[in-house]
Structures are given as C-alpha cells and as structure tokens.
Amino acid sequence: MCDDAQDTPEDPARGIGRRALFVTGAAAALTAGSVTFAAAAGGDRQTRTIRGTLPAGAPDFVYVPVEVPTGVREFRVSYRYDRPAVPAGTAGNALDIGLFDERGTALGGRGFRGWSGGARTEFLVRAxxxxxGYLPGPVRAGTWHIALGPYTVAPQGLAYELTVTLEHGEPGTTPSPRYPPERAGGRGRAWYRGDCHLHSWYSDGRRTPAEIAALARAAGLDFINSSDHNTHAAHPHWADAAGEDLLILLGEEITTRNGHVVALGTDPGTFVDWRYRARDHRFGAFARQIRRAGGLVVPAHPHATCVGCGWKFGFGEADAVEVWNGPFTADDEVTLAAWDNLLVAAARGGRREWLPAMGGSDAHRDPDVVGLPQTVVLADDLTRRAIQDGIRAGRSYVAESKDVSLSFTATGGRGLRAGIGERLPVAPDAPVTVRLDVRGAPGCVPRLVTDEGVLLTGDPLPADGAGTLEWRTTAAYAAYVRAEVRHPQAVPQLPGAPAAFTNPIFLGEG
Incomplete structure (x- = not known):
C-alpha cells in the first residue's frame, strides 16, 4: 500500500477484503496499510509517497496511518487524485482530506488536527x-492518520497519491489562543442585524477574517458567526476583527453526508465531529454537545440539491432552521413552504414549542455577498447570549439587505399586543388587528400568510419603498400570521423572491 517514492508500492486495487474494514460507531471507515518513518537527526527531512485506489462505493472515510518517530518538528502532506471523464449525470471523483494525531481517530475528535476538505492540495502542522484549517501544536511520536473523505467516486474508481514529509528539529512554541469578546457596544433592547453563516479561508472560503469583517460592517451588520466547514481552526483568528461595532460569534458548519448544520455561537475552541450519517443515530449526541458548549443547533439549507446537502436528521434537535440561504433560489422556496408546514403542525397540536426561521449568506468568496440575507433579531443587548435568546425565541425576521426593515404586530382588546415570535393571548372569537409596516422595498408586494395560506396581498409599494398593510381577523380563523414582502413575479405560477419575511405571531391562548 505504501512505501517511499523510490520503491514500487503495493497495489491497493487488489481488493478491500484483505484490509481491515471497521465501523467507528458512525459511518463505515477503511484503514489502509501504515507508513513508517525512521528516527533521524535534527534538520533532516524524510519523504514517503503512498498510492492507492478507492472503488466506487468506498467507505465515507479512509484512514492512512503514519508512524511518526520522536524529534519531528513539522508534518507536511500533499496529495492529488485522478479525475477521469464520466458519463453525463454520473458523479466524478472528489476527495477530501484532513489529519488526526497520535490521540486517534475515534468519533468525537480528540485527535483532530485539521480538515481542509477539497479546498487545498497540501497542508502542514507544527507547534x-x-x-x-489545521491546528498548530506539537508533532508527538505515535501513529498519526491522514483522513481521506471520498466525497464522490467515479465508476472507474479514484486513484490517489499522498506525499508525506517529516522535518526533524526543535519544535517551536504553540501560541496561546485569543478569542473575540462576547459583548459589543449595543443599543440596549433593539433590533440587531447579523449573518450567521460565513466561510473564511480556514475552510473553503477565500476571504480572511479581516476581509469578512469589513464586508459585514459595509453591509450594516451588528454581528456575524464564524462557521467554517468541519474545523474550529479559525476561532483564535477573529479577535482582531471584532470591535465595539461588531460582535463575532464562533461556530462551525458540521458537514455530514446527510446534511449540514450550523453550530451558532459555541464556546471558543469547540470542535464538533461530522463523521456520521442519519442511520448511525449519532446526531442527537452531537446536537447536545453544541448546546452544552453554549451554541444553537441550526440545520442549514435543508433542501439544497448538492450531494450530501439535503437534511436527513429531522428537526427534533434543532433550535432554529436556515430557511433562506444566500441569493433566494427554488430550494429556498421549498424550504420556506416546508417550514410553514411545521408551523401548521405546531399550531394544530396546540404546542408552545415551534421552530423559528432564520437566514444566512453562506458567503465563501467574491462575488458572494456578505449579509444577503441577514437575520434581524430583537435582543436585549449586543451580546452572544442576548442574540442567541432572540433567535431561539423567534424574535426575528430575514431581510435581503440593511435597506429593508419591517415592523409587524398584532393587537387585541384590553391593550394586548404581540410582536414577531410572540403569542397574542386572545379568545377564539376576539377581534385581532394585524399591522405590517415596511421600509426600503420599492415595487415589492407585502402579504400576510396564515395556517390557511396567503390571505391578504397588498398593492406594490411606491418608489420610496414604504407602506402599511392592515388586516382584521380572529384566533379562530388564523392560528398564526406571518408577513412576507416579495419582489414582482419573475416566473409564471411562482411568487417573486422575498425582500423579507418574518417569523409568525401566534394567536390564541395556546
């Protein structure tokens, strides 16, 4: 399976049966033959080249053990793989890569040292x-593992080549991490704008934290959430980008083979494993880990059509759901409708718990727009906890930019009033007045949606983008009301893309 570049390597395509195939308590994984390095003097470098072929239907993860001797200063890996032509409609080769140190590959990630997916062809770690995407730290002696993730494999198989280089010498000093503060200069109880789904160059993005922060400020955002794929390596690099005008939350996008979930606002340095599928019954444990670390569990783009992106874990562990991801597309429309069905189920069952909606840009690189869309949250202050409390309670709406703002309320007798994400406790037949005020959406059409569907559509807003829509109803007629502001229709039989939409106001005593 492996040897140095001067020798003829063993052919791994002879069959998987003679190798150790094991289940880690999650997705199936394959351990290939090990690579051994001899002890060497300081300053020496040793290189080994490993070649192999993975068949179609390969396990989710392939671990290549590397025996590391004492005295290693730097561990470096480069890799490449073939991309043969495939028939139309057939997935070609895509191979992700990462690294685990001598503490092992067990689920939970104790030995995790980094993951770059398919974004890089080489990486290094040292103290x-x-x-x-990778974590600095000592290169200790023991069995390390290069983790390969065959995302898709062509019918011809996937031939790969790894080059591992160890440099011996005195290790450097691992820097102490410094994290952004959990509070910024807020305005007390107010509406705060944020983007909770962003990628930097610490995963597959192309922007630095400083560049993202500058774009966030230009977009009028008050807070953002770091959510790189399958790594927390970016966490210590956000401190300099934060400030009194920008709160930076730390998280991760956990990218499984059965859907993606954003860990929103976890404790600094929190890593959440992704190496499982829905059939492994592991997600609940990792959702609880996110919450123990102070974060929110937010399934991302649940109806996206990319391989592995569709959400298969259900919503029982979710704190919110990302309904609008980046520029609004057909799969967002499907997600919006599916989320509305969940609201109907909650109202029908008389349950007080429901799943709030939010949005995020999922911006990676130019021309992706940071803050398209943005989640606008009513929070007691601009702090990690206050923002999370507002999102969890559904006191929020989603808007396409800082130019669009909404006010949405329901009032009843005896001075009763409820806002977005709240409940108006009125008798079934008591009169209720619903009012939507819009600013910054010229030409868009406001409408009100209930558990029965769209029940009121207003006129297009004038050139200044401001307008009001009022409706009178009862709790017997509408279990909840939510608002949408839509651009003009562009495709027959489909509504225009939203400029904004709200979480619901529930009507009735509940």
Missing part, C-alpha cells in the same frame, strides 16, 4: 504554525 508554532499550521495551514489554515
């Missing part, structure tokens, strides 16, 4: 530095 004082690491490639973005």
């Amino acid at each position: 004082d530095d690491a490639t973005p």
